[in-house]
Amino acid sequence: MSWSQPQPTDTPHDQMTVLVGSAIRLLRGDAGVFVVSNEAFDPQSSTEYTYYHLSKTVLPLLLSYVQEGMQPNSLHPLVVEAMPPELAQQLGQSEDVVEEQGVECCSLALYDDDGPLGTLHFLRRATLRSCFERHNDEDAESSLQLFVMQLATSLRFALRSQALSKEQGRLAAIFSHSTEGILTVDNALRIIDFNPAMERLTGWRENEVLGQFYFKVLRPKDRQGNDQGLQNSVILRAFSGEEVINREMIICARDGQRFSVAVTASCVRSVHGDPMNGILNIRDLTREHQQEEQRSTFISVISHELQTPIAIIKGYASTLSRTDARFDAKTIRSRLLAIEDEADRLNKLVGNLLYASRIQANGLQMDITTLDLAHLIRSMVRRLHAKSPDVQVTLAIPPQLPVVMADRERIEEVLQNLLDNAVKYSPRRPEITVACYSTGEEVIVSVSDVGMGIALREQQQIFDRFHRVGEPLSQATPGAGLGLYICRAIVEAHGGRIWVESTLRQGSTFSFSLPREEKAPLPMVVF
Structure with missing residues (x-):
């Protein structure tokens, strides 16, 4: 006896379904299910089913029924039992077939030279028999064994193909969704794989670099910026058996930009x-270097900002404590006022550091209430005039400015920081404009000056911690680079936004928005 194996289909799962269906038809069955033995194939996965002409809804009924009956084995590979009529109808068998011919449930144990594979359970009419069960055929038993071996071998191959396909899918997902760049080359150093992270990192598209010499695409340099010779290539070092892990170097993007990366190279033999x-795993070090620069900036800025007021306080205190000198009341008062000012400056610096730490730890507490911005702005401008009478402030606040939902103390800090910066970074006589206007969703406040301005390349970083503009005047002005960082944290905690518009040496306008107490009504339209 011989039977034909179906032609390969597109996927391993389809192959399994076709094989099971062909076997059930050859055994004269109408419907059935193949239950994979986990112990034989994949102990770590759950039982897999491939069924033919059965729905998922009735599958548990059949599995429950066959578990209670006699199980087939290598000595008795085929077990046949009459099925109750009610259950047969529930499993989709027609009422006429059940009443006139009856329905049998058959279980066939599948095994090959590698061991047991699983069990094929199928339904058929009681009046039908396959060629393997003809009592007058002396070779029926050996034919059934041969059929079982061939079917098991084909199903095992399909299962392994299915497992391989799943593994390839998992590897493809890792390759595509990895946050690190992955580049693969052949033994001639031509690029054969280029994952999306590499595309984002370098600006090249995969179809543009496939088949290209990887050295030409990345143009690697050492940490000092010197061109790396091909003899020092990390791939060749990996080919020679050397361990290459997190080797720091500089590569070049498509637009010519150079940046530091950590490269791990491995070889497939x-x-x-x-x-x-x-295989090259490439990790961008730009963010790490920025953080390292921030730490260095923090240490230098804070040490300078702390030492200056401490030195002034110590100097004045030492002068006043001299026993060989006599000072009049006016001199003593001016020295004490200077000590008080520097102590306030020191206290503000420490307060800002603690404030920034609380922001980093998500510990910013807010007391949101209705707030009259117009009243708060006028109050703060009066306070600024009392402290700095030479500062010229122009207000542009419309009447009936809507109230906002905000924490009064926090918004006062934002306005104080913006006003102080407008004064500090104006080399000439400070001229400040504070303007407000409202939209349907928010109220926007702007503080403008005619000072030094901010270069375009630094406007995106101006709100980062410890960042200070690189202009000489800015570097000479006291400050730790925390004020605008705190402003951004406060505004964003309110659900608003903050931004800057500036032209170098012409001035800057810092604006922030706060949500209105209630949305503006839509205009009435009369037809």
Whole structure:
């Protein structure tokens, strides 16, 4: 007896379904299910089913029924039992067939040279028999064993193909969704894989670099910026058996921008030990270097900002404590006022540091109430005039400015920081304009000056911690680079936004928005 194996289909899952269906038809069955033995194939996965002409809703009924009956084995590979009529109808068998011919449930144990594979359970009419069950055929038993072996071998191959396909899918997902760049080359150092993270990192598209010499695409340099020779290539080092892990170097993006990366290289070898492929894992170090620069900036700025008021306080205190000198009341008062001012400056610096730490730890507490911005702004401008009479402030606040939902003390800090910066960074006589206007969703406040301005390349970083503008005047002005960082944290905690518009040496306008107490009504339209 011989039986034809179906033609391969597109996917391993389809192959399983076709194989099971063909076997059930050859056994004269109408419907059935193949239950994979986990112990035989994949102990770590759950039981897999491939069924033919059965729905998922009735599958548990059949599985429950066959578990209670006699189980087939290698000595008795085929077990046949009459099925109750009610259950047969529930499983989709027609009422006429059930009443006139009856329905049998058959279980066939599948095994090959590698061991048991699973069990094929199928339904058929009681009046039908396959060629393997003809009592007058002396070779029926051996034919059934041969059929079982061939079917098991085909199903095992399909299962392994299915497992391989799943593994390839998992590897493809890792390759595509990895946050690190992955580049693969052949033994001639031509690029054969280029994942999306590499595309984002370098600006090149995969279809543009496939087949290209990887050295030409990345143009690697050492940490000092010197061109790396091909003999120092990390891929060749990996090919030679050297361990290459987190080797820091500089590569070039498509637009010519250079940036530092950490490269790990590995080699895939043939069964004979010859290099087949090289794999590069590339991790961008730009963010790490920025954080390192922030830490260095923090140490230098804070040490300078702390030492200056401490030195002034110590100097004046030492002068006043001299026993060989006599000072009049006016001199003593001016020295004490200077000590008080520097102590206030020191206290504000420490307060800002603690404030920034609370923001980093998500510990910013807010007391949101209705707030009259117009009244708060006028109050703060009067306070500024009392402290700095030479500052010229122009207010542009419309009447009936809507109230906002905000924490009064926090918004006062934002306005104080913006006003102080407008004064500090204006080399000439400070001229400040504070303007407000409202939209349907928010109220926007702007503080403008005619000072030094901010270069375009620094406007995106101006709200980062410890960042200070690189202009000489800015560097000479006292400050730790925390004020605008705190302003952004406060405004965003209110659900608002903060931004800057500036032209170098012409001035800056810092604006922030706060949500209105209630949305503006839509205009009435009369037809």
